[in-house]
Structures are given as structure tokens and as C-alpha cells.
Amino acid sequence: MTRFLIRRILTGIVVLWIVTTSAFFLFFTRNPNIVARSLAGRAATGAIIAEVKRNLGLSQPIMVQYWQFLDRTVHGNFGLSYYQGQIPVSSILARDVPRTLSVVVGGVVLWLIVGLAVGVLSATRARSIFDRISTVGVLAGISMPTFVLGELLLAYIYVPLNTHGITWVNTGYAGLSSGFAVWSGAMILPWITLATVQAAIYTRLSRGSLLDTLGEDYIRTARAKGLTERRIVYRHAFRAAMTPVVSQLGIDIGAFLGGVLVVETVFGIGGLGQDAVTAVSNGDLPTIIAFVLLASLFVVVANIIVDLMYAVLDPRVRIT
């Protein structure tokens, strides 16, 4: 167990190192001149551009820059943003994390409830009318690009509600400090958008997994013992059928914590995802690297937790 953890954490660090290093070289070797020129302004002379580059530390040899970057990052310092008044990147992260977290937490709760309920119901009633309808619904959900759903919700839910005086549903971001009602009102459309697409995936996953499990021999044994169908499904099959769902959930949460890019952009929430797009478009190098590092960190940690959860959920899995 301890050995497993140590090995996974070490390989996780290697993955993080590879990701940040490739991001670093991708940006810092291609961009410095473009970045310096855009920061210096349209009418800047070559001398001013060189000055800007020197101030940002971009005129040094790339390996020196890389070493400084590694040194900084290991000490938890992400440097200063080139834009946003040159505030530290860490304070941008501190501002954005709660926003992204708000979207993800509500979305996860919503999509798990809907996805698992529909999945279990259609697995236990395979080939019924309910199952057929839910299968088509699932495919529609999977086929729906997130931004299209978000735009449609804005056009046909948000605008009509607000013109009729129901202002609870809102866009933008409101922190939990401004009250639960305000927060949930601002978050409800992002949650629905995120959850619709995800619930479809989870419905399909839990349905397929439960159908497979219900075909196992130990379920036949349970039936032969004369257990009620309810007990068989919920006590014997459900837990074992949940392993793929848990693994998908870990990966999804890890990926989304790094930024729910499209949802944040459509609803103007301004979390990690939306700011990452801004940083990328501006060429805000330190911010980009910090976002990439944070996002991959979430993914790596989520993967480790998923492997640990396997052992908890399924007694047949042993961690070595």
C-alpha cells in the first residue's frame, strides 16, 4: 500500500514535470518576441521591445530561463502575470479556484443523481420503453456540444425568465458569501449545462456496467437463493457495478477542476478555464504555465485516488 502510493506519487511528479516542461518550451521558445511586442505597444521601437524583454527576463538564454522557472515553481512561486496589472499568478489562481469549484461541485451532484438513477432503472428494465427512450436521450446528450446547450439555455431559459421578472436565474459569478440563493441562482444554468452532457455519459456507463454485472454467476447464485430482485440489484450488483463509474468520476472531476472551459466562457463565470483561454490568447506565459501545471496536478491526483477507490469498492482488487 505505502509502496504503491510512493510509486504512484513519484510517477505523478514525472508526468507533471513532462507536461510543464513541454508547455514551457512550447511557449517560451516561440513567443517572447510576439509577447514583448504586444506588451510594448504598436509604436514601440526595437530598443523598447528589447527593454520589455529584459524586464520580463525573456532575453536570457532559454536554459537559464528554464532553470529559473523550475527553481521558482518548486518553491511554489509562479511569478507575476504579464497582464492584469502584473499581479502574482498565485492570486489569480486563488480568485479562480472557488469559481471553478462552484461549477464542478454542483454539476457533479446533479449529474450523478440523474445519471445513476436513469442508468440503474434502464438496466433493470432492459429493452423496456423507458430504456429505449433513455438510450436515445443519452445519445442526444452525448451529441450535444456543451456550448450549443449553453447558448440555447441562455436564449430560451435565461432571457425569457428575466424578461418576465424572474431574476433568480443569473449569469456571471456570485460567491457563496453573497448568500446561497444568489450563488445557486448564478450557478444553476452552468450546472444544468455541465450535468446534461455528463449525465448522459454516466447513464450509459452505469447501465452497461450493471447489465454486465447482472449476468455474472454470483448474481445467478443470489437468484437461486431466492433473494428479492431489489436486494439482488441494490446489495449484490450495484456495488461491483460502480467501479467503472468511480474511475470515470475521478478522471472527470480531475479534468474539470482544471477549468470547465466552455461552460465558464458561455456564462462568463471567469474561473480557471475562462482565464486560461484569456491567458493563452494574450500570451501571458507565467499564467499559462501555472494553469497547465494546476490542471495536470488535478488529473494526476484524481488518478491516484481512483486506483485507491478500486480496492475499497471491489474486494477482488489488491493494490501492490
Next chain:
Amino acid sequence: MSLTELEFQAQGISQEAVPAGGIQGRSQLQLTWRRLRRDRMAVASMIVICVIAILALLAPVFASLLGHGQAQVFPNTGLSSTGGPMAPGTHGFIFGTDELGRDLLVRVLYGARVSLFVGLTTTAIATVAGVTVGLITGFFGGWVDAVLARFIDTVLAFPFLVLALSLAVVFGPSLTIVISVISFFSWAAIARIVRGQTLSIKEKEYIEAARSLGASPWRIMFVHILPNLMAPVLVLATLSIPAAIVFESTLSYLGLGIQPPTASWGNILAGAQSYYQIAWWYLVFPAAALLITTLAFNLLGDGVRDALDPRTERIFAAGRKRGRRFRVGRPAAQIDGLISSIQTDLPEEG
């Protein structure tokens, strides 16, 4: 596959009963095609996909018939008196116009070209790359596997939308970049599944037999293992087309994919953002086109998966029996269900 003599005896069919013409062998592909043709949803989605493909191919023809180019602006006839988009059906604009007075129908048709092209090319690239890498890493194992599997995991661990955007910014957005980015992030998922399948297939006896006959590793990989991987690969490929289409439209929507004035469903929808309150058609038509296309491909992919998996029918058959059995709850019905499940547990032909 033809039935062996033994199986005839087991099934209680006397050899004399075999028709004079002999028994027609059916390949796995023919069986799959037969099952797919019986799936009404899959057939319907195939028809829809064909129609969309024809419309996309004929987009220039429609454009010249209507006399409207995809980037052609009609400031006089294409804009309403207030300068907004023109409603559908006026001045020969069947889908209406956008905020610049361009024909929305023509733009949606041209958008289909981009979507289908990106979907098909990226899937082709990702499938070839994914299968090759997956086969190599799964078959050779050892340090090759250690390096490549870690690489696959790394690619899958990338926050890919952010990185895709980064690449688009660094190299400047273009069709080539869109295709490379989507391919780069699609092959790893295929490679992972192919690797897993290869790991289990290479332990089979017939691989050992091939090796003992002196077959080279490449021959074993591509002649003996690859055909047995076709089912999952085909399903993955069909399902990765709609994913790529969504990916492209998302990139274009965020302004980092196909650049205006070239039409793509993503950038049309990005333009529609500011106008949905006054011009519903601007949002609804491209959104519907995108949704219908991805839905059709997903339905087809689902159908292909069901058709390739002989277990599907069995699971559902057993499920039906089981349901009835528990509702009726009579011992006779239980025995009936047991027999049917024993029969279906026999290895199927082919």
C-alpha cells in the same frame, strides 16, 4: 463459418438434411452487416449521414444556384431596415442572413464541409496512429511498453482543450492546426484500448502457433492480431467522428479554430451569440445542423457496436426471459429460462 460435422451431430441434424447447394459460409463482416441492417435507428442515421455528406459536397452547387457565395455580403437585400439579420424566407434567403447580411443556408452548407472533413481526416489519422502505437506497445512489452504506455497516459492527462488552444495560438489558427491538434489528442484513447486488447490476444494459442511457425513479430501483429482488433477499433472510430466534429466546432466557437470568413458551424454559432434575442434562426439552424450530424454519427456508432457484439442479443434475450420469469415466478418458467441460458452460453459459430 461453416458448421463442422461434430456440431451437426450435437445439434441433432443429420448430414443428409444438408441442402444440395451446401451451406453458405458467412464472414463476421457479413454477419455484422446483416445485424446492422436490421437496426432501424442505425439505418436511419446512415441515410441522414449520406444526405448531409451529399449536401456538403454540393455546397458550391447550391451556392451558385442561389447566387450567394459563402462569404458574400448582401448589405441591401440581406439586412433588415434596422440593420439586423434578415428573417428566413425573405429575399430568397431560405435560412435568413447573419449580421453582415450573408446567406445563412449557404454558410451552414459550407460549414458541413469543414465538419465532415475534420471529422473524417482526424479519425483516419488517429485510428492509424492509435492502432500502430497500441499494437507495438502491447505486443513488445518491456521497456517499449513502459515508455509508450507512459507517453499515452501523459497525453491523456493533458488538459487537452487548454493545450489545444495554446497550440492554436502559438502556431496561428488554421485548418491544418485544427486537424493536427484533434488527431494528437484522439489517438491516445484508441492506443490504450488497442494495447489492452493486444496484451490479452498475444497470449492466445494461435499466436503461439504462428510464432512457432516462424512468423515475424510484424506479421503476427498485423496479420494475426490486428484482424481480431477490428471490432473495438471500428466502434471507436465511428464514435470518434462526432467527438472530432464537436471538438472542431468548440475550437472555432472559442475563436481558435476555423477563421472567418470561412464558415464553420462553430464560428457561425460564435457570431450568433450576440444576436439570439433578435434573430432566433441565426442560433437555431447551425445548432440543429451540428446536433443532427453528431447525433447521427453517435447513433450509427452505437448500432455498429451492437451489431459487432454477438453478446448484445444474448444479454437482452436473457434479460427478457429473466424479467418474465420473475414476474410469473413459476418453477416451470425458471427451468425454461435456465435451458435458454445454457443454450446461449454455448460458443457461437465463428
